[in-house]
Amino acid sequence: MTYVLFVIGFIILIKGADLLVDGASSIAKRYKISDIVIGLTIVAFGTSAPELMVNLIASYQGNAELAVANVLGSNIANTLVAIGIAAIISPLVVKRNTVLKEIPLAFLAALVVGFMANDILIDVGVLSQLSRIDGLVMLCFFGVFLSYTLSIAKDKQEKPLEAVVKGLSIPYSIAYVLLGLVGLGAGGHWIVEGAVEIARTFGMSEALIGTTIIAIGTSLPEIVTSAMSAMKGKKDIAIGNAVGSNIFNIFWVLALSSTLSPLPFNPIINMDLLVNIGASALLFLFLYVSNPKHELRRVHGILFIFIYIGYLSYTIYRG
Numbered sequence: 313m314t315y316v317l318f319v320i321g322f323i324i325l326i327k328g329a330d331l332l333v334d335g336a337s338s339i340a341k342r343y344k345i346s347d348i349v350i351g352l353t354i355v356a357f358g359t360s361a362p363e364l365m366v367n368l369i370a371s372y373q374g375n376a377e378l379a380v381a382n383v384l385g386s387n388i389a390n391t392l393v394a395i396g397i398a399a400i401i402s403p404l405v406v407k408r409n410t411v412l413k414e415i416p417l418a419f420l421a422a423l424v425v426g427f428m429a430n431d432i433l434i435d436v437g438v439l440s441q442l443s444r445i446d447g448l449v450m451l452c453f454f455g456v457f458l459s460y461t462l463s464i465a466k467d468k469q470e471k472p473l474e475a476v477v478k479g480l481s482i483p484y485s486i487a488y489v490l491l492g493l494v495g496l497g498a499g500g501h502w503i504v505e506g507a508v509e510i511a512r513t514f515g516m517s518e519a520l521i522g523t524t525i526i527a528i529g530t531s532l533p534e535i536v537t538s539a540m541s542a543m544k545g546k547k548d549i550a551i552g553n554a555v556g557s558n559i560f561n562i563f564w565v566l567a568l569s570s571t572l573s574p575l576p577f578n579p580i581i582n583m584d585l586l587v588n589i590g591a592s593a594l595l596f597l598f599l600y601v602s603n604p605k606h607e608l609r610r611v612h613g614i615l616f617i618f619i620y621i622g623y624l625s626y627t628i629y630r631g
Contacts, residue, residue, distance in 0.1 A: 314505060314506050314509045315506060315509075315510070317502040317505070317506060318502060318503060318505070318506025318507070318509075318510070319506075320499075320502065321498070321499040321500070321501070321502030321503040321506060322499065322503060322529040322530075322532075323499070324495045324498055324499035324502075325362045325365065325366075325495065325496060325499030325500055325503060325529075325530070326362060326499075326532060326533060327495055327499075328361075328491070328492045328493070328494065328495020328496040328497075328498075328499055329358050329359070329361040329362055329492065329495075329496060329533065330358075330492070331488045331489070331491050331492035331495060332358055332361060332488070332489055332492025332493060332495075332496065333354060333358030333359075333361075333492070334480065334485075334488050334492075335480065335484075335485045335486065335487070335488025335489035335490075335491075335492060336354045336358070336485075336488075336489055337354050338479065338480040338484075338485040338488070339482070339485045339486075339489070340354055341479070342482065342485075356461070356556060356560060357560075357564075359533050359534060359537070359553075359557055359560075360557060360560040360561060360564060360565055361496055362496070362499075362500075362529075362530040362533070363382060363383060363386050363530045363561055363565045364564070364565045364568065364569075365496040365497065365499070365500035366378075366379075366382055366500045366503055366504060366526060366530060367379040367382055367383065367565050367566065367568075367569040368500070368568070368569060368572065369500045369501055369504045370382070370504050370569075371569045371570075371572065371573045371575060372572075372573060373504060373508075375504060375507075375508060375518055376441075376573075376575040376576045376577075377517070377518040377519050377522065377576075377578050377581070378504065378507060378508070378518040378519075378521065378522045378526070379522070379566075379569050379575055380429070380442070380519075380522070380566070380575055380577060380578075380581055381518065381519040381520075381521075381522025381523045381526075381527070381581060381584065382522040382523075382526050382527055382530065383561045383562060383565055383566045384425075384523060384527075384581065384584040384585060384587075384588050385522055385523030385524065385526070385527025385528075385584065386527040386530050386531045386557075386561055387418075387422070387557075387558045387561055387562070387588050387591075388523070388527070388584065388587055388588050388591055388620070388623065389527050389528050389531040389534075389535070389620070390531055390534050390535075390554040390555075390557050390558050390561075391418075391554060391555075391558065391588075391591040391592060391595060391616070392591055392616040392617065392619055392620035392623070393528075393531070393535055393616070393617070393620055394531065394534045394535040394537075394538040394539070394553070394554040395538060395550070395551055395554050395555075395595065395608070395613070395616060396612075396613040396614070396615075396616030396617045396620065397535065397538065397539050397542075397613065397617070398538040398539055398541065398542035398550040398551065398554075398613070399542070399608045399609065399610060399612055399613025399616070400610050400613035400614060400617070401539060401542040401543055402542045402543070402545070402550075403607055403608065403609050403610060404542065404550055404551050404607065404608040405605065405606060405607045406551050406552075406599055406606045406607070406608065407552075407606070408606065412600070413460070414552065414555050414556065414559070415555055415592060415595055415596045415599065416596065417457065417559055418555050418558040418559050418592050419589065419592035419593060419596065421450075421453070421558065421559055421562040421563055422558075422562065422585065422588045422589045422592055423589060424449075424450065424453065424562070425442070425450075425562055425566065425585065426582070426585045426589065428442055428443075428446040428449070428450075429441070429442050429446075429577040429581075429585070430577070430579070430582070432579070439576060440576070440577040440579065441574050441575060441576045441577050442566065442569075442570035442574065442575040442577060443570065443574045444570065444571050444574055446567075446570055447566075447567045447568065447569070447570035447571030447572075448567075448571055450562065450563050450566065450567030450570075451563070451564075451567045451568070451571065453563045453567075454560075454563035454564050454567060457559055457563055461556075503526060503529070507521040507522070507525070507526055510525075517580075519578060519580060519581055519584070520627060520628065520630070523584055523627055524624060524627060524628070531557075534553055534554050534557045537549070537550075537553050538550045538551070538553050538554050541553065551608065555595075558592070580630070583626075583630070584627075587623050591616075591619070594616075594619075595608075598612045
C-alpha cells in the first residue's frame with residue numbers, strides 16, 4: 313500500500329500545486345495585480361511547491377539526505393532533461409538577459425550550496441551541514457533574485473510572458489487554494505514515506521531515491537512546460553522556466569528547509585553538486601562562449617540527455 317500511495321502522491325502533489333496556483337492567481341487578479349507580476353511570483357512559487365513540500369516534510373521527519381538530494385537531483389533534471397528535450401524539439405534562441413544574468417545566477421546558487429554545505433573542508437572535525445544561518449543567507453540571495461524578476465516587469469525591452477489566469481469566483485478561488493494545500497501536504501507525505509520505505513526495503517540510500525525518482529517526479533511540471541513551450545515556439549519560456557526553477561529550488565526551497573531545520577550534509581552528495589554546477593556551466597558555455605547568437609541547438613540537447621543518462625547510471629551504481 314505504501315508503494316501505491318507513493319505513486320498516487322506524485323499525482324496529487326502536482327495537481328495540488330496546479331490548484332493552488334489557479335486559486336491564488338484568480339484572487340490576485342481580482343485585486344488588480346498584473347498578469348506579469350502574478351507570473352513572476354505566484355506561478356513561480358507554485359511550480360516549486362512540489363519540491364518545497366517534499367523537502368519540508370523530509371527535513372521535519374529527519375530525512376535530511378532526502379531533502380538535499382531532491383533539490384540537487386531536480387536541478388540536474390531541469391537543466392539536462394527539461395532544457396535538453398526542449399532543444400531537441402526546436403533549437404532555442406535565448407534572450408541576452410537570460411544568458412548573462414539568470415544562468416550565471418543558477419550557477420552561483422549551486423556554488424553557494426557547495427561552499428556552505430562542506431564545512432569540513434575549512435574546519436576539519438566539524439559536522440558538514442546547511443545550518444539555519446546558511447538558510448537565512450540564501451534567503452537574502454532569494455530576495456535579490458525576486459527584486460530582479462520584478463524589475464523585468466518594468467523593463468519594456470525584456471517583458472516576460474504573462475500568466476494565464478482563470479476567472480474564478482472568490483469562493484471557488486478559496487476552495488482551490490485549500491484543496492491545493494491539502495493535496496500538497498498529502499502528496500508530499502506519501503512520497504516521503506514511500507521513498508524511505510523503498511530505501512529500507514531494497515537497501516538503497518535516501519540520496520539515490522531523492523536524486524532519481526523523487527527529483528524526476530517533482531520536475532515533471534518543468535519538463536512538460538519546457539517541452540510544450542518549445543513546441544509552441546515560446547523559446548524564451550522553454551529555457552527560462554527551467555533556469556528560474558533551479559534558482560528557486562536552492563535560494564527558496566533549500567534555504568527555507570535549512571532555516572526551519574538544519575540539514576546534515578552527506579559528502580557523497582558532492583558528486584551531485586558537481587554535476588549541478590557542471591550542467592549550469594555547460595549551458596552557459598553553449599549559449600554564450602561558443603555561440604554569439606545565444607542558440608541552444610539540437611546537438612546540445614542530445615548531449616544533455618546522454619550526460620543525464622550517464623549521471624543516472626552512475627547514481628544507481630553508487631546507491
